[in-house]
Amino acid sequence: MSLIKEWVFTTDHKRVGILYLIGSIAAFAVAGLMALIIRAEQYNSGLQIVDTQDTYNVFLYFHGAAMILGFLIPGLTGFMANFIIPLQIGARDVAFPRLNSFSVWLFWAGIILALLTFVIPDKPDVMWTGYPPYSVTTAGNTAFYVFTVHLIGFASILASINFIVTIIYMRAPGMGWNQLPMFSWCTFGAFIIQLIFVPVLAAAVTMLLLDKYVGTNFFNPTNGGDVLLYQNLFWFYSHPAVYVIFLPAMGALYEIVSTMGKNPVFNYKAAVYGGVCGIVIVAGEVWVHHLYVAGMPDWLRIGQMVTTLLISVPVGFMVISLWGTLYRAAITYNIAMLYAAACFFLVLLGGLTGIPLAMTVLTVNLSETSFVHAHFHFVMAIFAAFAVFASVYFWFPKMTGRSADTKLGVLAFWLNNIGVQVTFWPLFIIGLQGMPRRYADYDMFAGLNFEKYHHISTYGAILTAVGAALMIINWVWSAAFGEKVKNGNPWGSNGLEWTHAACPAGPGNFPEDVTVGPEWSAYDYSKYGK
Amino acid sequence: MKRIYSAIWGGLLALSAGPAMASTAAPARNDYSVSPNEGWDTLWNTVLLDITVIGVVFGFAALYMLFKYKASGPGQIGKLPKLSRAQAWGFALLPAAVFMADDFYLSAKGWTLWNIYRRVPENALEVKLVARQWQWEFDYGQGVKTDTLVVPQGQPVVLRMTAEDVIHSYFIPHFRVKEDVMPGRVTYLWFMPKDLGTFVSVCTEFCGTGHSNMPADVKVVPPGEFQAWFASNRQAAAPAPAAAPAADPAAPAAAPAANPS
Secondary structure, X not given: OHHHHHHHOOOOHHHHHHHHHHHHHHHHHHHHHHHHHHHHHHOOOOOOOOOOHHHHHHHHHHHHHHHHHHHHHHHHHHHHHHHHHHHHOOOOOOOOHHHHHHHHHHHHHXXXXXXXXXXXXXXXXXXXXXXXXXXXXOOOOHHHHHHHHHHHHHHHHHHHHHHHHHHHHXXXXXXXXXXXXXXXXXXXXXXXXXXXXXXXXXXXXXXXXXXXXXXXXXXXXXXXXXXXXXXXXHHXXXXXXXXXXXXXXXXXXXXXXXXXXXXXXXXXHHHHHHHHHHHHHHHHHOHHHHHOOOOOOHHHHHHHHHHHHHOHHHHHHXXXXXXXXXXXXXXXXXXXXXXXXXXXXHHHHHHHHHHXXXXXXXXXXXXXXXXXXXXXXXXXXXXXXXXXXXXXXXXXXXXHOEEOOHHHHHHHHHHHHHHHHHHHHHHHHHHHOOOEOOOOOOHHHHHHOOHHHHHHHHHHHHHHHHHHHXXXXXXXXXXXXXXXXXXXXXXXXXXXXHHOOOOOOOOOOOOOOOOOOOOOOOOOOOOOOO | OHHHHHHHHHHHHHHHOXXXXXXXXXXXXXXXXXXXXXXXXXXXXXXXXXXXXXXXXXXXXXXXXXXXXXXXXXXOOOOOOOOOHHHHHHXXXXXXXXXXXXXXXXXXXXXXXXXXXXXXXXXXXXXXXXXXXXXXXXXXXXXXXXXXXXXXXXXXXXXXXXXXXXXXXEEEHHHOEEEEEOOOOOEEEEEOOOOOEEEEEEEOOOOOOOHHHOOEEEEEEOHHHHHHHHHHXXXXXXXXXXXXXXXXXXXXXXXXOOOOO
C-alpha cells in the first residue's frame, strides 16, 4: 500500500519518468495491436477481419492518436526528458517537481480517456487529425478526441515550462551552454517548439468541440466558416510536433553513439547552433506542405515548398555531426547501440523520401498514398520509437540497477528491425502506383495486384509485433529479475548521470552536489580504461 | 496582394538560386508540350536519382564506419581528430551549401512543373465535379450528369470541384493529379488524356464509412465517340423541354472563370 502511495504521490523526476514510460508503453502496445489488425485487414482486398468499415476507421483513429499523442510524444518528452535531463545536467530534480507530477497524471488521464474509445457507444472515428466537417457531422464521439488532446496538451505545456526552466537555471554550477549534453540541448529545442505551438492545437480542437456541440460555425462554410481554418491551425502545431519527436530522438542517439563509440560528438557547435536552433526556427514555417492538395493559394504552396526543402539544412548539420561521431570510433555493440545503428538508416530512408514530398508538384500525386504512410512511419514513428527503445536499454541500469537480458534483447532487435523494413518497403512501391492510405478495401485496383505487396507488408508487421512483445517482456522480466549491475558506469560514459550517480540513482540523484570545471565534457573519454 | 507575395517569394528564390533558376525558367504561358503526368514522371526520376545518390553515399558511409570502427579490445577510445576552427566552419558550411544548392535546384524544377499543373489550357473541356458521401457526380452542363468521367482523347480536361458534405479528395493515379474537394470552396485540376482506356479514380481524403468505396472510372475515348456519347446523354436529359433553352445561356455564366491564375 505504501508502495502505491509512494508512486502515486511521487515528485521524483525519475519515478515520474518511469510512470510516463509505463503509460506510453501501454499506449504503444494497444495501438500496436490496432496496427496489426489494420495490416491483417489489408492483407486481402475487401473486409475480412473487422466487421464493418466503421470499426476499421475506429482502429485507424486509435492507432494514430495513441501512437503519436500517447506513445511518441510522452515517450520522448515525458519519459526520456524526465528521467535523463536532471541527471544529465547534475540537478537534484526538475524546477517544479509537483507540477511535474501533475503533468504525468494529466497524461495518464489522457491515456485512459483514449482507451475508453473501445467501450463507449459512438466510438470516435475522426483519424488523429480530426478534420472538420467530417469530425463535426460524424455520429462518432469527437469530444473524446478533443479531451484527449486537451489533457495530453496541458501535460505537454506544463512539462515544457518545467524543463525549459530546469535547463536554464538548474545546470550543475560551472556547466556552460557549450558543455550541455546533446540530449538536453535537443530536448530543450523540442520544449521550446512545444511551448509555442501546442496552444494552437488546443485552440483548434476547442473550436471543433464548440462547432460540434455548441453550434458555432468556425468550420461550417454554409454559415460563413471555413473548412481549411482547422487544417491550418492543426498542422501549424502538428508539423512542429514532428520535431518535438525528432529532436529528443536525435539527442539520445548522440549520447548512445558517442558513449558506445568512445568518440566526442563531431562538430558539436554546428549540431547545436545550426541543427537544433535551425530546426526550432524553421519548424513553424513549413506546415502548408500538409495542405499541398488542399486548394491553398499557389504562392503559399510554392513558398512553403522552398522552406520545407530548406529543413534539409539544419537536419544536415545534425546528420553530418552524427555520422562524424562514428569516424575513427571504437564501437562496442550493446542492444542500445544496435538500435542506434539501425536509426542511421531509418533517418536516411525517412528523411530522403521526404524530399519528393516536400515538392508541391510531386505531392499532388503522392499525398494520401501509401508512399506518405511509409515515409512518415520511417522518419517519425520507427526512427523515434527505435530511439526510445535504445534509450530504455541504455539507461536501463540507471532506472532499475539491473541489466536487460542481452540474448532476448538482440533477438527482439532483429525481429523489429527486419520487420519494419519488410512492412514499409512494399508500401512505398504501391504508394507510387496510387494505393491510397486509410483504405480497408482496394478492389478498384484489382488490375495492379496490390494484394501481394500487402501480404509482404502484413508478414513484416507480424515480425515486428513478435519483436516488440519480446522486448517488453524482456524489460518487465529484467526489471524484476535481471542481473544486478555492479559497476555504476557500465558503458564507460563521462556523463554526470553515470559518473556521479549510483545505479539505480537514489532520491536526490547525487550523493553530493555536483560541480563541473570549464574543461569538463560529457564526451571526454580520456579517463576511460585507465 | 497575390502578385506582391509572388514577387517576394520569386525574388527570394531568384536571389539565392540564380544559377539554378536560369536553366529552368518558367515556361511560356501557353506551352503545353509537356503534359502534367509526363512532366511528373520526368521530375520524379530526377528526384529519385538525387535522393538515391545521397542515400547511397550516406548509407555506405554509415555501414562502413559501423563495421570498420569496432573496438578491438576493452579500454580503447575513439580517435576522432580535434577540429580546428576553420575545419569546424568548413564541416558546417560546406554541407549546408551543398544541401541548400540541391534544395534550390529542386525548388526551381518543382516550380516549373507546378506552373504547368496550375495553368489550364484555354481549349480545355470543363467538367464540374460534385462530391458527396460516397459518390462523385460529373456535370458536363446541358443536363448531362454522370458517375463516370468520359473524356475525349487529346483534349485537356479541367475539373471544377466542390463538395456537398465533408472534404473529399479527387485522385486519378494514372494522370498524376489530385486535389481536395471541399464544401464552400471550388478547387480545380487539369490533365491531358493522351492514352485511350479506362482508368480508376478514387477518394483520398478520409470521409467516413464509404471512404474506400467511392471509385469512379475515367474513360478516355476517341473524340468522335465522345461527341456521340455526349449527344446521346444530352438527349436523354432533354425530355423536359424547358431545360433545353435555359441550359445554353445559363451554363457558361454559372461556370467559374476558366483561368483563375
